[in-house]
Amino acid sequence: MARIEPKTLRIGAGAGFQGDRIDPAVVLASQGGLDYLVLECLAERTIAAAQLRRLQEPGTGFDPLLEARMEALLPFVERSGLRIVTNMGAADPVGAGKVTIAIARRLNLRVKVAAVTGDDVLRLVKPGMTALETGRALRAHGRLVSANAYLGAEALLPALARGANVVITGRVADPSLFLAPLVHEFGWALDDWDRLARGTVVGHLLECAGQVTGGYFADPGAKDVPDLAHLGFPFADVDADGFASISKVPGTGGAVTVRTVKEQLLYEVTDPTGYVTPDVTLDLRGVRVAEVGPDRVAVGGATGRARTDTLKASVGYLAGWLGEGELTYAGANARARAALAAGVLRERLQEAVPDLELRIDHIGVDSAHKSSFGHAHDPYEVRLRVAGRADRRAVAERIGWEVEALLTNGPAGGGGLRKSVAERIGIVSTLLPRAKVAAEVTLLQSRYAAKAR
Amino acid sequence: MPRKLAELAHCRAGDKGDTLTLSLFAYRAEDYPRLVAQVTPDRVRAHLSGIVKGEVRRYELPELHALQFVCEQALAGGVTASLALDAHGKTLSYALLELELD
Missing domain, CATH: 3.30.70.1150 (ACT-like. Chain A, domain 2)
Known part of the structure; x- marks a missing residue:
């Protein structure tokens, strides 16, 4: 079963979808003792909608709640050394980075923001390519407005290595947002498939935030969840081998149990024997979960196989x-x-x-x-x-x-x-050759931020 | 003997395009063999015949006392094409739990 080494990394999930609640993220940031806070806010359709919005009104291609979330959370970046990773860049990560810098300036905070781009592959996608779901040419479906490749954890590593304390991306596979800090902090090789697999499981469990702490779960009489109104968001304590325990801030509502964790483990998994992410091909058959404390569940046992040579693009x-x-x-x-x-x-x-x-x-x-x-x-x-x-x-x-x-x-x-x-x-x-998709990092740093008084 | 699947198991629904996933978990480990024996892909396909139009695959995950059902052509074409109120199929976990056991 999972063992927790002395050196662990604590990663929290501060949003699990575009419109998620903000208060639980503030609780995590202020009381969670986190090293990283990840906000996953980008569904398949969200990025296409953002692309359309940007075409109609330049400067609006990022997440509409970016400012509200950053205003609430940026103070903790400076105060406690928390690093934020988020895909709120949507169709315009650099624009989102500039807005974040402007907020930091207004709040008199120093932050170093990195925008990760390269997921926009509309130029690489040809209308004659085949759609995986229908087997028909892309052009047969309608006028194409966006194409975004699912980048992996690798795309975020340069941003973390250069010391960014806020990393803003567009389309990145959801678990990769969580895997990137683990790879960065523990120095995992990008072909260490079993560690990448275990880290991906951590990301998968956290990526829907409240769905592992009792949200989308409660059923009175059958699956009771205490104080759902104040549902706390989860964090994971992860060791250098990728073994982890999932928990939440004491005093928050919700529950972390074997049942909540198992439901989220298989959520949206269309092949538990070979779940393909940009980072690894994940096998969940060996995963074991066990309650190791109040609202604390240990997870381990995933195995991995080599990643594919292609990236999926939406x-x-x-x-x-x-x-x-x-x-x-x-x-x-x-x-x-x-x-x-x-x-x-x-x-x-x-x-x-x-x-x-x-x-x-x-x-x-x-x-x-x-x-x-x-x-x-x-x-x-x-x-x-x-x-x-x-x-x-x-x-x-x-x-x-x-x-x-x-x-x-x-x-x-x-x-x-x-x-x-x-x-x-x-x-x-559709699938694109991995080698054709190149991620880039744009750093927006302290010169924009106000000097400390 | 319990009659409805809901009395023995809990379930979560997920979606990927037009594909529905239904994750089924025995509340008690000792009931898992009964789920494996009775909640077969064919029975699930028949039970959800008003909804699922394609193939139903089942994965057994004994460590988790879980069965994972992957149902193709289950969401009326997916969120885009679907005219359904619940285009993601979020409520369909409870459709599976209506299954009557022998």
């Missing part, structure tokens, strides 16, 4: 427009009135737009699982939801408009209208 394309509308029916015969409304809508929309791709859900009955698995179901209220995809905005808008018209032209007692229309960005993947 390619974003314009995928048309989504139109939606919702309306509630309640009380006697609610389900039948909702069904009548659904039939009316279908007729009206299909007469207006014959080839419209349409989905109608009865929320409260069968919207989530297309079945209520044998429960006899006569709900007190039903929320009708209509969604459709269209190539043109005006057609997508028609969907919400017809739902709205049900208020006066549909069954009795429909209320609580919501309608929306949104542009959709599609994502497919």
